[in-house]
Amino acid sequence: MRSLLRTPASILTPLARDASLVWVASGVVGVSFGAVCVAGGLPVWVPVAMSLLVYAGSAQFSAVGVLLAGGGPLAAAATGLLLNTRTAAFSLAVADVIGTGRLARLVGAHLVTDETVAFALAQSDPARRRAAFWISGLGLFAVWNVGVLCGALAGTALGDTATYGLDAAFPAVLVALVLPVLRTDSAVRRCALLGAVLAVVATPLVPAGVPVLLALAGLAAATGVRR
Structure with a gap:
């Protein structure tokens, strides 16, 4: 984190601008999550505490x-853990990006997400x-x-969150993140295609979350891809 403070503004400003789209989508989906929880009967503190700690x-x-x-x-915890096991692979991908200090690794591990990893690995050099x-x-x-927090406090005022398209914001941003790489790298296209086929085939056969894990088998198509 100290290296971030020493990074020139000429690098930080464009990165913050590019990341802002993902931040907006994250906020929108966060409102949806908080509202869904409270509208379903959970107390406000449950989604708030879960978002901070999980x-x-x-x-x-x-x-x-x-x-x-x-x-x-x-059962709920097991489902969440199963779906989130993919972040183990993501952590390996950014282990040298996070830093070497104990605090940096502890905080960095908590911040590892699909979007953060994709955004980091899309940059051209280690510093960026x-x-x-x-x-x-x-x-x-x-x-x-x-x-x-805002969604939880709003409670049932938003009604059906799907009506406003809140549930589609994050998937749309993920597609926007991966499209440039899919256009330029045939090896990544092979991996993505195999993973997508496996996930689609498995969706009606296995519990929710498992198809995402099975899609990681698409990495088998990466034979010969440069590191």
Whole structure:
């Protein structure tokens, strides 16, 4: 994190501008998550505490979905953990980006998300990747938690969150992040295609969250890809 403070403004400003789109989407989906939780009967503190301590958007939605469907806390936690195991691979991908200090690794591990990793690895050199990780990660964490709090306080006032398209904001941003790489790298296209086929085929056969994990098998198509 200290290296971020020493990074020139000429690098930080463009990165913050580029990350702002993801921050906006994160805030919108955070509002949706908070509203869904409270509208489903959970107290305000549950989504707020979960977002601060767990901080895993898709896993949080899955866990709350299990709770609202009548499942127990253990089943909800297991579902969230299963879906979030993909971040183990993401952590390996950005291990050298986060830094070497204990505090940096502790905080950085908490900030590892699909969007933060994608944004960091899209940069052209190590210094920009490190700055991009911390700018994206800290901004996302702040905006997500503010959004969740606002949504939870709004409660049922928003009604059906799908009516406003809040549930589609994050997937749309993820597509925007990966499209440039898919256009320029045939090896990544092979991995993505195989992973997508596996996920689509598995969706009607396995519990929610498992298709995402199965899609990681698409990395088998990366044979020969440069590191």
